[in-house]
Amino acid sequence: MQRLSRSGRSPRRGLRLFFRIALITAVLGICAIGGTLIYLANTPLPTADSDRNSRLVDVNGETIATFSSGAKNRISVKLDQIAPDLIHATLAVEDRNFYNHIGFDIKGMGRAVLVNIEHLGTVQGASTLTQQLARNLYLSHERTWTRKAKEAMYTAQLEMKYSKDEILQMYLNEVYYGHGAYGVEAASEMYFGKPAKALTLGESAMLAGIPKGPTYYSPYNSMKNAKDRQRIVLKTMVETGAITQQQADDAYAQLLNFKSPSQRTTGDDAPFFRDYVRNIVVNQLGIDESLLEHGGLTIYSTLDMEAQKAAETAVTEGTHGTPDLQAALVSIDPRNGYIKAFVGGTNYTQNQYNHVLAKTRQPGSSFKPIMYLTALSSRKMTEASMFNSEPTMFHYDGNRKTYSPRNFGEKYLGEIDMRQAIAASDNIYAVNTILTVGANHVIDMARRMGIDSPMEPVPSLALGTSPVSPFEMASAFAVISNQGRSVKPTAIVKITDSSGDVLYENTPVPQEQIVEPAAAYVMTHLMESVFDTGGTGNRVSAVMKRPVAGKTGTTHTDAWLVGFTPELSTAVWVGYDKGKILETAESRKAAPIFAQFTEKALEKVPPKIFPIPDGVVSVYVDPQTGKLATTGCSQNQRLEVFIKGTEPSEYCSAHGGKGTPAPTEAKDGQSKDSSWWGDLKRWWMNK
Structure with missing residues (x-):
């Protein structure tokens, strides 16, 4: 007696229904695939558009x-006009299963997925030569599902309409080798000054490695990167049985004669x-x-x-x-x-x-403004700070080391302020400054201003030795x-x-x-x-x-x-x-x-005129003493600007006379100079 399920249906009837649905689905799928293949076989490929x-x-x-x-360096050749070593090198490093797949390397895709999972990133790709050719000829390289679908369709069409040798020939004539060279013949002539048929194993392995990154692996840009890539190509050729290990070693050791890059034009x-x-x-x-x-x-x-x-x-x-x-x-x-x-x-x-x-x-003395800016912003010095410009032996690092800088031409100016030191590029003043401020503070300032090159916290940093x-x-x-x-x-x-x-x-x-x-x-x-007059510029x-x-x-x-x-x-x-x-x-x-x-x-x-922000005051100073000028300093006084609160508070006593008016907020004033904009700014400040 046949058992019924709780729903009243026989399990055998349900199983037959399942297989019937599966069969219908399979037939429809086969028809759909067949129809798609017939459509693709009878639909012409689009016009190649690799010159966008x-x-x-x-x-x-x-x-x-x-x-x-647009004026690409491109020379098309037949497959038999290309060195066999270059063909084998390209297949080994780009698509070793080229002659055994139908345009899509399923095993390669799986292998790439496992490698990428192992390294938690996109370490290995799985595009076949046919896929790369379809992408280069007919598509942009945007990463969208629409583009991927079109790529799959064009890949299938290429495999239907052309033989494997024809696809390989098109690829080798299309692929980009850097510096405007498209195809193996143009690349061979550009890099080695010879036709692709005459390439040695070492030259072939070098060329085959370039398309993965034409700029990064170009021997003109980085010989190290190019040789590293060549080694990988030779290794894959050994793995595929195209060459022996001894041949790979000899090819890697070969001294390649590159055509001079100076012959390339742009x-x-x-x-x-x-x-x-x-x-x-x-x-x-x-x-x-x-x-x-x-x-x-x-x-x-x-x-x-x-x-x-x-x-x-x-x-x-x-x-x-x-x-x-x-x-x-x-x-x-x-x-x-x-x-x-x-x-x-x-x-x-x-x-x-x-x-x-x-x-x-x-950078030499051009680095000094970064140091002086550190000194000003830290309030450890002002532009009126005085140092004696004379031959000096400086002690640092707990007095365990010494440093004896010299001025250019052995010219020393005696007591000078920061403005005079900058104008004359005085080295003695500069080293006094960095020892006052601290070299590490100067490096920190340079880092924040955009300099990331290594810098040593030593007194010579003041003179731009890093x-x-x-x-x-x-x-x-x-x-x-x-x-x-x-x-x-x-x-x-x-x-x-x-x-x-x-x-x-x-x-x-x-x-x-x-x-x-x-x-x-x-x-x-x-x-x-x-x-200004007396300045190095x-x-x-x-x-x-x-x-x-x-x-x-x-x-x-x-x-x-x-x-x-x-x-x-x-x-x-x-x-x-x-x-x-x-x-x-x-x-x-x-x-x-x-x-x-x-x-x-x-x-x-x-x-x-450079805009003057809030917090700047202008006063007349005596450049010989760095103090506020008096009426007795009339021949020497100079209008100077300071960060508010750092201006001198003591009057000069070296020349007699009475004090000048108290400091004022600067508007557009700067020190006296002979330029027309200096006159304009002084007029504006005093109007």
Whole structure:
């Protein structure tokens, strides 16, 4: 007798119903798959669109460079015109199961998932060569489900319509190898000056490793990274049985003869800035490099091409006639951190090394304003603080160590104040200052102002012996110009894809008050004296037609001028790559470059006086004593500004006479100078 369930149905009938539904579902699924395959087989692939240029535009929206040049270096070849070692190397490192899958490597996907789970990140990918080809030919590289679905569809179509050898040939002629070279033939000619058919095993392994990161693994950019990648390629070739371990070892040890990178040309404007932006996009923002190459992105930058052209002209003219002499210039708007000009060297075609970012150069005396700002903001010193400029042996570290600095040309000025020390770049005063303030406090100030290069807390730090980059110096001085507020250098405003959708948009970081505005203004006021009579920048004062503050710096191998106006903070460095000692004439080239650039970049901007914040007072002082001037000091007295509460309270007694009126809140007053803006500010203060 058949048993019934509580619902009154036979279990056997329910089982038959289940299998019937499953069978119908399977048939429908097979029909759907069959219909999809028939549709894909009879639907033509879209027109290949691998030439969608990604553009870099300036602050006015004008294109200044492309990341995938329309005039690409591309030479198509047949599969039998490519060295077998290069084919085997590419398959081993990119898709070792290429000839055994149908466009999708299921085992590879599973293996990649396990590896990524083990490392808690995206360590290994699983895209086949066919998937990569479909993406490069027909799609952008956006990470959306729609794009992934289209990629799967085009991958299946490629596998249906072409043989494996045809797909491999298309891939090897399409893949990007960096520096504008698309395809193995163009890459082989660019890197080695030979056709792809003539490549050795070592050269093949080197080339096969580049597409994973054309900038990072380029031997022109980093030989270490390229050799590390070559070792991985050779290892995978051994694992797949393409070569023996001995062949891999011999290939890795082979000395490769690369074609000189100086033979490469670029038609882009601002190539050093373009490379800097590329690094940010790929390594900081995490945008896939292939998307940057093929995706038709628009990168809106902060660069001002008028300022850029002024910078390039100033660098070219400033170093003309001096072979191998290098220079760098970077200029930042201190009000918002926007990078306005960026020149990393004298000739990009001959030397792609970006000196703007090189943290290998001693700033010399151009570092001193950071130390003096520390002294002013700590109240341990004022601009009226006096030290004796004379040969001195300093004792430090519990009197266990000594340091004996010298002034340039053995020139010593006797008793001087901070303004005189800055103008004359006096080293004795500087070391007295750092021992008074404390080197660690100076380092802390430098860190907060944007310098992250290593710095040693020793007395010589006052003279700029710890190497920094021009980029860091321009950033730090921008803080002073910005009334003591932090400045985050910014190169990219936003990035949009080929459809105009925003992939990235810069979010301004709230500015932090690094030092009080009054301290930043007093420091600015003191640095203006560098361009006055007797200052180390005086030789370019006739060129400057606007208020400007700055500081020179000179070592045996480096010449600097770092300075600012209310609109631009600019660092200029001049020197040789191999540390060659600068001759006297060469050591004086930074200041003219700075002056020429600043005036040209701002020629359409009316001159502006540095705004004076609250908390600043002006008094007449006697520069010989640092005390309040009396009527007897009439020949020597100087109008000086102080952070309110730090101004001298004692009158000078060296010259007799009576005291002058009490200090007043400064409006737009600064020390006496011979410039027209000095006269204007004194008139404004006294009106």
